[in-house]
Amino acid sequence: MRVLILGIDGYLGWPLALRLGKRGHEVIGVDNLYTRNAVREVGSDSAFPLPEPEERIAAAKKILDVNITFYRADVKDYEKLYDIIQKHKPDAIVHFAEQRSAPYSMIDVHHANYTFINNITSTINLIYSILKVDPTIHVLKMGTMGEYGTPNYDILESAFVEVEIKGKKDKIPFPKWASSWYHWSKVYDTYNLMWANKVWGLTITDIMQGPVYGTRTEEIIDEKLRTRFDFDEVWGTVVNRYCVEAILGLPLTPYGKGGQTRGFISLEDSMQALTILLEHPPNQGEYRVVNQIHEVLSVSQIANMVKEVGESLGLKVEIQHVKNPRVEKEEHYYNVESKILPSLGFTPKKKMKDEIRFMLEDLMPYKSRLEKFKHVIFPRTDWRKGRS
Ligand code: USQ
Numbered sequence: 432m433r434v435l436i437l438g439i440d441g442y443l444g445w446p447l448a449l450r451l452g453k454r455g456h457e458v459i460g461v462d463n464l465y466t467r468n469a470v471r472e473v474g475s476d477s478a479f480p481l482p483e484p485e486e487r488i489a490a491a492k493k494i495l496d497v498n499i500t501f502y503r504a505d506v507k508d509y510e511k512l513y514d515i516i517q518k519h520k521p522d523a524i525v526h527f528a529e530q531r532s533a534p535y536s537m538i539d540v541h542h543a544n545y546t547f548i549n550n551i552t553s554t555i556n557l558i559y560s561i562l563k564v565d566p567t568i569h570v571l572k573m574g575t576m577g578e579y580g581t582p583n584y585d586i587l588e589s590a591f592v593e594v595e596i597k598g599k600k601d602k603i604p605f606p607k608w609a610s611s612w613y614h615w616s617k618v619y620d621t622y623n624l625m626w627a628n629k630v631w632g633l634t635i636t637d638i639m640q641g642p643v644y645g646t647r648t649e650e651i652i653d654e655k656l657r658t659r660f661d662f663d664e665v666w667g668t669v670v671n672r673y674c675v676e677a678i679l680g681l682p683l684t685p686y687g688k689g690g691q692t693r694g695f696i697s698l699e700d701s702m703q704a705l706t707i708l709l710e711h712p713p714n715q716g717e718y719r720v721v722n723q724i725h726e727v728l729s730v731s732q733i734a735n736m737v738k739e740v741g742e743s744l745g746l747k748v749e750i751q752h753v754k755n756p757r758v759e760k761e762e763h764y765y766n767v768e769s770k771i772l773p774s775l776g777f778t779p780k781k782k783m784k785d786e787i788r789f790m791l792e793d794l795m796p797y798k799s800r801l802e803k804f805k806h807v808i809f810p811r812t813d814w815r816k817g818r819s
Contacts, residue, residue: 433457434709435519437506437553438527439499440484441466443573443643443701445658447525449650450702451709452497459519461512461528463505465549466659466666469535475663475807478675478797479646482655490655497650506553513560516568523569523709524561528553529620533577533611533757534665534812543612550616551623558627569634569712570624571705576641576694576724578618580608581763588722588768590625590637605720610759611814621720628718636708640723644670645698645786646793658698660794663807669730670695670737670783672808674790677741677748678798679805686810687755689731690762694724694769697781704777711775722769725779733783740787756810 434451438444439460452458462484470476482490484501491497500519504511506528516524529550530536536546554572561568579586591602604625609615627633651657661667662675673683696704704723713719734750741748755761794801 432523432709433459433519433521435516435521435524436460436527437524437557438462438529439501440464441527442659442661444527445487446648446650446698446702447705448499449491449495449497449656450648450706452491452499453495453650454706458497459500459515459521461502461504461506461515463503470661470663470666473663473665473807475661475666475804477659478662478794478801479654479657479660480800481659487655490653494653494656495650506556507549509556509559512556513563516560516564520565521568523571523712524557525705525709526554526557526570526572529573529616530613532666533613536611536613536616537812537814539818546612546616551619554620554623558623558633561633562631566631566633567715569636569709571636571709572620572624572638574621574637574639575614575617576639576722576767577614578607578609578621578639579605580610581692581760581765582606582608583764586722586767588720588771590718590720610757625718628716632716634713634715634717636713636719636721638708638721638723640701641694641696642668642670643696643698643701644668644783644790645781646790648699648702663804664810665812670733670787671790673734673737674787674794675801676808677737677746677791678794679801680747681805681808682749682751683734683737684751684753684810685730685734686753686757688761689734689752690729691759692727692729692763692765694722694727694767695783696723696725696779697783697786699781700725700779703780704772707772707775707777719771721771722767723772724767724769726783727765727767728783736784737787740784741791744788744791746791753810756813758814
């Protein structure tokens, strides 16, 4: 297969390129390196130093014998995106080229606007490029479990649901109720993709993935092949943040009551799932929604896990519930249907507790680098404030 990855420089994009390359697929990647700059904008950096794209591509060739063609380009530039798709005519396009931080989108009006303009425009550009080059190309689009919010009913793995209103039945898109501008941008993307499928019969997999954690995949066998790893209050996600907090001797920070429950998945299992979905595309003209999760846990449970594993490695780990900077339910029902991936052979290999040990071991040698970013860990971006 020939696969174009939009957002190849990111936490998921890079390891996916290595995985697909190792499996013999041809890999082309696009990135404007926005995340690198936006993480610096909030005073932080990746825990592992990142080689320049050209250097990491050379390392992939040397260490894994994987060839990657890279374009430094912005997916908001329709002509550029169209030219790349027209030139390579991929079988599938993975769309990760979106602003992916909820706190970043909540900083102020400029960050909210950037999130919407970048995320919505990139998806529209992709839809129109495919339409012009080849409408049969499979689009694998990264959405988020956060599109659904935390409803008091089961989250089905279905694009539509039947409802009855005043005695009359109809099918409506499965309800969405997001909790940041970032998550809303993904909801709007979903509606746009469903519409493109209805109007033009595009073939789409819309992945609703929970928070990803971890430092390792089967291909990350050398420091030069590491993927970025964020831990600051804006770009870091909860498990990755806790691990860095534990390394630095800072208290772990469950927000509020800590009952916020999500469907987590390791980086390795995310790679496995994405590969399966690419290698088993939906039928031509189908819009397929996939709930991509593994372990359902609360942020308090995870803090206890990091404390236990950290202490077994000799770290002194405290847990300190902090005032929740977000507007979200802190105790709630959470039950997610996830049957498509298992039906295609997905068998999660990693348990969070085991991965936390590897993460702490991998991060430990970078402790002095992490010390420099201690001041950007405590949450400052406040949902209620609405401005910086
Ligand atoms: N949280 C804490 N303490 C922290 C950091 C976060 O309790 O130090 C809580 C948050 O309040 C939230 C939960 O952990 O309830 C998850 O937050 P997160 O920062 O780990 O993840 P989130 O902002 O939801 O976004 C991340 C990715 C995003 C992806 C999403 C999947 O950044 O790209 O779409 O996970 S999901 O959460 O299922 O929507």
